[in-house]
Amino acid sequence: MKNTKLSVAIHTLILISESEKIMSSDDIAKSVNTNSSYIRKIMALLKNGGILTSRQGVSGASLAIPKEKLTLLKIYQTVEQTASVHVLDIHDNPNDACIVGRYITPVLKEVFAEVESEFAQRLKGVTLADCIERIEEKSGYYE
Amino acid sequence: MKNTKLSVAIHTLILISESEKIMSSDDIAKSVNTNSSYIRKIMALLKNGGILTSRQGVSGASLAIPKEKLTLLKIYQTVEQTASVHVLDIHDNPNDACIVGRYITPVLKEVFAEVESEFAQRLKGVTLADCIERIEEKSGYYE
Numbered sequence: 001m002k003n004t005k006l007s008v009a010i011h012t013l014i015l016i017s018e019s020e021k022i023m024s025s026d027d028i029a030k031s032v033n034t035n036s037s038y039i040r041k042i043m044a045l046l047k048n049g050g051i052l053t054s055r056q057g058v059s060g061a062s063l064a065i066p067k068e069k070l071t072l073l074k075i076y077q078t079v080e081q082t083a084s085v086h087v088l089d090i091h092d093n094p095n096d097a098c099i100v101g102r103y104i105t106p107v108l109k110e111v112f113a114e115v116e117s118e119f120a121q122r123l124k125g126v127t128l129a130d131c132i133e134r135i136e137e138k139s140g141y142y143e
Numbered sequence: 144m145k146n147t148k149l150s151v152a153i154h155t156l157i158l159i160s161e162s163e164k165i166m167s168s169d170d171i172a173k174s175v176n177t178n179s180s181y182i183r184k185i186m187a188l189l190k191n192g193g194i195l196t197s198r199q200g201v202s203g204a205s206l207a208i209p210k211e212k213l214t215l216l217k218i219y220q221t222v223e224q225t226a227s228v229h230v231l232d233i234h235d236n237p238n239d240a241c242i243v244g245r246y247i248t249p250v251l252k253e254v255f256a257e258v259e260s261e262f263a264q265r266l267k268g269v270t271l272a273d274c275i276e277r278i279e280e281k282s283g284y285y286e
Contacts, residue, residue, distance in 0.1 A: 002232040003232050004232045004233060006231060007247075007251050007255075010247070011234070011243060011244075014243050018243070030238055030241075031238045032238075033235065087230040087262070089150065090147060091145075091154070091177065093176045094175055095173055098158075100157050100278060102282070103278040103281045104150075107278050107281060111269055111273070114269075115262065115269070118265045119230070119265070123258055126257075131254060134246075134254070135242070139246050
């Protein structure tokens with residue numbers, strides 16, 4: 001099954017960042033092509049994580065972190081509600097009567113965590129502003 | 144849902160590489176803690192990908208690639224049946240009436256592919272022999 005939380009969150013944040021008008025969850029859902037309750041769920045996660053802020057008395061939300069400083073790692077961690085990036089799973093309860101079964105879990109945990117930590121570093125190297133810039137380049141916004 | 148194909152494949156390959164006796168899919172399934180039909184499915188993928196070889200007239204399988212040269216990337220690509228490493232999904236059919244909806248897919252494809260390609264490089268840097276060495280270290284095999 002697909003996990004598109006990160007990509008939907010990026011799409012949502014770009015709309016909130018770049019739109020001149022205040023974007024409702026309905027507006028965002030139409031652009032993302034999903035339902036507005038899912039967008040509200042993603043926005044609640046982004047608010048809890050300190051990425052979005054709601055201005056009192058004003059509907060809609062705005063970025064609480066400048067787009068140049070908002071990394072894909074921070075967005076990932078926020079919507080996945082995890083400090084570490086997790087992309088490789090390990091099978092449960094191997095048989096510890098066998099030497100491989102006994103040590104495979106800690107060894108794969110180490111190895112996968114090292115690989116995943118590099119992956120996290122790469123996600124940290126890309127900001128929301130980078131994504132927006134690429135959209136502008138592709139759309140010829142500045143041409 | 145967990146995807147443990149890579150970790151089950153690594154476990155299976157370590158057993159085949161390091162066991163003195165020939166390991167049946169039943170033996171491997173007991174160590175991994177799964178059913179033998181699943182192990183046979185994984186082994187079929189590993190044979191198709193040229194990682195395992197069946198010796199004619201001899202039951203069981205052996206490594207077709209030396210463990211020092213067998214990378215986690217090769218194992219991943221083989222069991223996932225893909226040349227590229229894919230870990231981040233993108234939502235389907237955003238609305239192209241909106242400029243963000245129109246360009247978000249190609250932009251995220253580019254950005255995610257760059258991050259995933261670094262991840263692939265890291266998986267390429269770890270071999271089956273590295274995993275076996277770590278199991279030996281933890282188990283005190285050489286102490």
